Amino acid sequence: MMLIPPLLQKGDYIYGSFIKPEMINGYIKSSDPSNKDALIGQYFFSYSSVSQAIAYAKASLTQWQKKSIESRIVPIQKLQEDIVKNHQFITKTISLESGSPLHEASSEVNESILFLQYLIDASPSILDEIQQKKYTQVPAPLGCLFVLTPHVHSFFYGVIFCASALITGNVVVHKPSRYTPAIGQLVAEIWDRCSLKRGVYNMVQGPGTHISQQVMKNTLLDGIVFCGEYDTANSIHRRTPVHLPLRLFCGGKGTGIILSDADIDDTSNTVIAALTRSGGQSPYGLSRIFVHESIIEDVLETIENRLKNVHISPPNGEQPSQLGPLISEQALSQYIQQGESIEKEGHKAICPAQKHTNETGFFVFPSMYRMYQSSKDLFLDIEVKGPTLLVYTFAQEQDVVGMIKKISYRRSLSIFSQRESTITQEKINFGRICYNKTHQLPIVSTMPHGKCGNGHREGLGIVRSLIQYINKERIP
Incomplete structure (x- = not known):
């Protein structure tokens, strides 16, 4: 099997560093789908990494929530600048691991940049509008989130869901698709260069079924965000504890x-x-x-x-x-x-x-x-x-x-x-x-229907879905 440069497998990204755990539970292989004999990389996964990532994210939550929206926007701006600077390399990585034609991969990078600009520009007014409404209890971020993103448009979704979560005051443990671990690592590398507070963004690799079993048992988690196929979303819904907020964004053309x-x-x-x-x-x-x-x-x-x-x-x-x-x-x-x-x-x-x-x-x-x-x-x-x-x-x-x-x-x-x-x-x-x-x-806020929709908007509507209301009754 041929090994393709250029990506060095760095491990899971936890508390601001790429780490290799003492106990490895298995490996996932990343291959070029246009040449299945070409190995891009072999990425380990570890159940202990999942627990560690959630624990460190949870420990970072309180201080991150206290930051102003202006302070939380700063790393998002740096993220956008880094993507612009490394546009060509990101495009080639997306194309290599997903098999997308180069023009499609380039468009995905452009759309990520555009979404981040909309997010930076619109989030302050969206969050201010939410705060100005009178509720019996103040709206708040969901908290410590486990975010699962798909292999399709893996870079775009990895960027927009995590950025939307962070800008609203949540902290994140991101698990990219098992089919696009190199793109998942690339997203983590970019966040690592954004002067983000340690523990606010974390990334773990692994097959969804194995990792989700560990996630469902973790009592520190405050919510799950999933983007992908309806059948997988339905399976996650059945296994998620009833007290745990679940945000599902499903497929369908x-x-x-x-x-x-x-x-x-x-x-x-x-x-x-x-x-x-x-x-x-x-x-x-x-x-x-x-x-x-x-x-x-x-x-x-x-x-x-x-x-x-x-x-x-x-x-x-x-x-x-x-x-x-x-x-x-x-x-x-x-x-x-x-x-x-x-x-x-x-x-x-x-x-x-x-x-x-x-x-x-x-x-x-x-x-x-x-x-x-x-x-x-x-x-x-x-x-x-x-x-x-x-x-x-x-x-x-x-x-x-x-x-x-x-x-x-x-x-x-x-x-x-x-x-x-x-x-x-x-x-x-x-x-x-x-x-x-x-x-x-999706850039603008839209509400899919049928099995595509679960009451949560796409595009900038993601921002509102990552805020919780403990009591929705308005004050007269």
Whole structure:
């Protein structure tokens, strides 16, 4: 197995230092998903590190909460400056470990910088507004938080959730995805250069199942923040003690409606770009489109032809890649099995889910299925895996409204049309409506619905979700 530079495995980050514990309970391997034989690094995990990190974070909580919002903003500004300074290296690290094309990795870094600027600018007024409201008890941070972030957009989520927690007066133990430990270490290295008070930010590595078992038993913890798939979130919810605050931010991709007057060329390009983002794994991608019956054949033909010409390659290939690999062998298997299940229900594979001929990585061909309403299962309740596009047909706008309200994952809706649609937020109950474009990584505050939402807003709405109200009754 080939070892790739440049990352030195430093260990867990606890109380302002990278440490190697006396007792190691196991290892996780980080491999380049575009070349599964290329080992990026082998990272140990330790149950004792989890307990130590939580204990040190808890010990730092009181002093951190006493700091003014202006003081807490300072390390966030330094974080942003460091990301700007090291933009190129961060981009390459994201691309190497996640398999994302370089332009996507670069965009993720840019969006992280942009979110931090919004956070720096808006947090004082948001927190001041909260403090000005009259409650029987003063609003306060949740406290010592265990923050779990996913492999998709791992740098972005690692930055925004931890920064939002710290700026609101919480302290953090961050556990990145087992598939992106190098990116998790990179986030910790950047925090280490931000003159942050020791113990306020900590990072531990390890597989989620093993580490979460240790977390659930820890009595010093004040809350858990999770960002990732709904099924994993549901599992965490079942195992979390009832007294422990839980903030869940779940996956699920967007939906599109293509009306009869839509520009088919432009719409097809937008759909494919969203479908293939982050190897088809981004929650801000697109997995379902509902197409007016008068243009369904033209749309299917156009998208099919363009899907067959999507350039699939490692991010460092000679030609810029449009579709990178899936993150793991398991993700690849789930993608293939999902396609087989869709076909078994009588739906038509325009482009079937298949492994790519490049066997070195977890590459797949993008897939598209024409969905027939005569089938018993329209797959409206699943979290669609990989670069899979499910295409439905409708005749009237009221028909499509009825169908999309049955979708379980209602993060965002894109409407493609050259006229103003009568489909409104009130009718469809989605987190956000976009016109002739798709939803990007969350900056502004939005409220996803269905299995995507758990009563907590994304974007800057995260700030409010990390504040607790012991008693919500207003003073008259």
